[in-house]
Amino acid sequence: MAVQTVAPHPTSSVDLGPAAALSCRECGHRVPLGPVFACEECFGPLEIAYDFSAYDVEELRRRIEAGPANIWRYAPLLPVPADVADKPNLNPGWTKLVKADNLARELGVTGGLYVKDDSGNPTHSFKDRVVAQALEAARAFGFTTLSCSSTGNLAGAVGAAAARAGFRSCVFIPHDLEQGKVVMAAVYGGELVGIEGNYDDVNRFCSELIGDPAGEGWGFVNVNLRPYYAEGSKTLAYEICEQLGWRLPDQIVVPIASGSQLTKIDKGLRELVELGLVEDRPYKIFGAQALGCSPVSTAFKAGHDVVRPQKPDTIAKSLAIGNPADGPYVLDIARRTGGAVEDVTDEQVVDAIKLLARTEGIFAETAGGVTVGVTRKLIENGVLDPTLTTVVLNTGDGLKTLDAVAGTGLTATIRPNLESFREAGLA
Numbered sequence: 337m338a339v340q341t342v343a344p345h346p347t348s349s350v351d352l353g354p355a356a357a358l359s360c361r362e363c364g365h366r367v368p369l370g371p372v373f374a375c376e377e378c379f380g381p382l383e384i385a386y387d388f389s390a391y392d393v394e395e396l397r398r399r400i401e402a403g404p405a406n407i408w409r410y411a412p413l414l415p416v417p418a419d420v421a422d423k424p425n426l427n428p429g430w431t432k433l434v435k436a437d438n439l440a441r442e443l444g445v446t447g448g449l450y451v452k453d454d455s456g457n458p459t460h461s462f463k464d465r466v467v468a469q470a471l472e473a474a475r476a477f478g479f480t481t482l483s484c485s486s487t488g489n490l491a492g493a494v495g496a497a498a499a500r501a502g503f504r505s506c507v508f509i510p511h512d513l514e515q516g517k518v519v520m521a522a523v524y525g526g527e528l529v530g531i532e533g534n535y536d537d538v539n540r541f542c543s544e545l546i547g548d549p550a551g552e553g554w555g556f557v558n559v560n561l562r563p564y565y566a567e568g569s570k571t572l573a574y575e576i577c578e579q580l581g582w583r584l585p586d587q588i589v590v591p592i593a594s595g596s597q598l599t600k601i602d603k604g605l606r607e608l609v610e611l612g613l614v615e616d617r618p619y620k621i622f623g624a625q626a627l628g629c630s631p632v633s634t635a636f637k638a639g640h641d642v643v644r645p646q647k648p649d650t651i652a653k654s655l656a657i658g659n660p661a662d663g664p665y666v667l668d669i670a671r672r673t674g675g676a677v678e679d680v681t682d683e684q685v686v687d688a689i690k691l692l693a694r695t696e697g698i699f700a701e702t703a704g705g706v707t708v709g710v711t712r713k714l715i716e717n718g719v720l721d722p723t724l725t726t727v728v729l730n731t732g733d734g735l736k737t738l739d740a741v742a743g744t745g746l747t748a749t750i751r752p753n754l755e756s757f758r759e760a761g762l763a
């Protein structure tokens with residue numbers, strides 16, 4: 337296993353704002369900030385440890401509210417330098433929190449239903465949030481090439497961020513991805529490499545490359561920069577609470593690929609409570625998977641603490657990680673908060689994409705179909721309480737997964753006259 341990668345420049349004096357060190361999630365062992373991701377003591381994942389001790393809560397709230405309309409309003413809570421907003425970055429975030437009253441009526445939710453619509457990010461998925469953090473870490477550590485293993489959306493986000501910031505990029509994807517995602521990843525001019533295999537094969541290949549001289553000077557956003565990358569998902573939690581008027585939602589439905597997003601949303605919510613920015617009250621986190629790649633929901637339902645890998649076969653390709661690194665942590669969080677992990681079939685994913693489009697005018701990618709479909713199923717099963725405030729994540733844009741709704745199209749084709757219009761039953 338590649339534990340330590342060598343950065344081109346010494347990293348002792350790196351300025352990543354309030355980030356103080358890396359700390360092992362399993363054993364608490366601390367190491368200085370650097371491009372490392374696994375604990376040298378126990379191989380557990382490393383996370384950012386912060387020093388927030390100097391913050392006054394009212395002053396912090398004012399500073400955030402006066403900040404830019406993107407994730408950098410939360411710079412005091414992220415591993416980035418204080419002047420991050422002045423650096424070339426795609427500046428994602430501050431996406432819409434849509435009050436979904438029509439969908440609520442359809443699903444029988446009375447406590448307030450919201451869709452956090454991350455299709456509004458620069459490359460039309462939530463991945464811009466995490467890449468923005470990794471880019472700042474790559475800059476701080478002196479990397480010149482940005483890379484990743486991707487299920488599709490990450491490749492586009494890395495390509496675009498590298499283009500803006502003047503990095504070289506070379507990204508790796510499974511060879512059989514949706515055309516929309518391949519084009520989105522390639523158009524920014526970086527190198528895009530298809531690997532004959534699934535995402536888990538791509539990921540294994542990247543781990544090998546990191547340990548090889550060929551990968552020297554490369555920042556893999558979701559491998560050797562993973563501790564920094566992962567923190568970007570906290571901004572979803574921050575935005576949702578601020579957009580609700582500095583209030584925790586009661587229930588939140590989150591898609592699961594590696595499980596990183598879900599675990600960091602929980603971390604973000606807990607930080608807001610600890611800082612005093614929101615009132616401490618119970619919240620439940622629900623995880624959503626597609627049945628064709630459901631290692632975490634399978635473990636949840638079986639009462640297991642470990643996740644048995646699966647071979648993915650689903651249209652929800654952005655979530656198709658058969659061996660999710662953060663799976664066990666997702667199980668912990670769902671159980672600790674009183675949530676659940678559920679899955680839906682590909683057919684239910686498609687139905688849910690159409691339901692969200694028809695009710696709220698939001699065209700979600702398959703991952704959004706997964707969360708909306710799981711929300712519906714959890715309500716039907718009496719697991720999700722329809723009388724409570726509920727936030728459902730849509731993490732990507734339907735234009736990237738058009739194949740999922742193939743067959744949706746013309747109502748009729750007519751000649752350009754009124755007779756033909758009437759004949760078609762449209763009058």
Ligand SMILES: *Cc1c(COP(=O)(O)O)cnc(C)c1O
Pocket residue numbers: 461462463489490591592593594595596597598654655701703731732
């Ligand atoms: C990557 C991704 C996720 C979440 O991925 P995690 O690995 O669980 O953090 C969710 N939705 C979309 C569309 C994605 O591309």
Ligand SMILES: [Zn+2]
Pocket residue numbers: 360361362363364365375376377378379380
């Ligand atoms: Zn450890």
